[in-house]
Amino acid sequence: MAPERDSARERTPAGATATGRPRARLDQPAPPRRRYLPEYDPEAFGRLSERVARFIGTGRFLVWMTVTIICWVAWNTLMPQSVRFDEYPFIFLTLALSLQASYAAPLILLAQNRQDDRDRVNLEQDRKQNERSIADTEYLTREVAALRMGLGEVATRDWIRSELHDLVRELEQRRDGHRSEAVVFPAERSHGRDVDDR
Template sequence: MAEREGPRLDVPRTPRRTLLPTYDPEVFGQFSERIARFIGTGRFLLWMTVVIIVWIAWNIVAPVGWKFDEYPFIFLTLALSLQASYAAPLILLAQNRQDDRDRVNLEQDRKRNDRSIADTEFLTREIAALRMGLGEVATRDWIRSELAELVRELEQNDREAAGAREPGQSRESDQNR
């Protein structure tokens, strides 16, 4: 049988070279989460407000040659739009990662809950079996009542035996027999 030319199905292909940069999704995800957490803080809002106020004040008060953005502040609008266009996807990426973590935690909690329910049901059955078994076990009170009844019977037998003896015989003579 002649060997077939071309790619073999039992050997993995070599990866293709692409023009796109490669990156580690986990590292990029962690980076996006850090940025999203920072964007959601009061510190970020404070710094953003300070930068905008300084930007506007500089471009209103500064001498004409030093201004870099005139009144409609087109460059400021562009910078804020650029910041927003990057912030929104990073925040969504961070939320998706958090959803994935929450889903895994929920599944683990569900499994743990199922195990707890199974353990509880097992212990309930075991306790029921022990209760049923205790119905057949001699308890301390039952043994005491049985012993008290035996003592009463022995005393009654002694009284009956003493009454059946001849009046001149003593108990010691009974024991010598």
């Protein structure tokens, strides 16, 4: 029995399952799949569509398109029959204008969608910036209020000046009061001194 198991193990390659299918390794990237549709860069295509939409929305495009249609109609009506390529109902011109319109509309819509995405990102950034500005303003408001409360307890220059004026006034009043006492009661003061001297 043991030799049969060993021979079965030898026949099964490493990494294969019991069904015989090789097991996918998770530590290695998967091989690229074959794509049947052509690949394109969405950013490059979007930039191209914006350029086309920007050109279609200019007066230059309208002038060139008008000149082209006038030349087309003049060529196919005034030139000899042998060189005309689009006879009077101008079916080929109608087809060309329809083709141009059918491509212009989706390109313009794609450009508008890209512009909407950019506007959305800009609005989000503006909203975040406004939130930061509001938070900074609230912080500064709290700091100014705290400084005002702190300054309410600190002596200001005007308050010290008014206090000094009051003290000077009080000292002057006391000095004037002492002078008046000395003038009004000279005998009393001198008698008191005599008593003290004795």
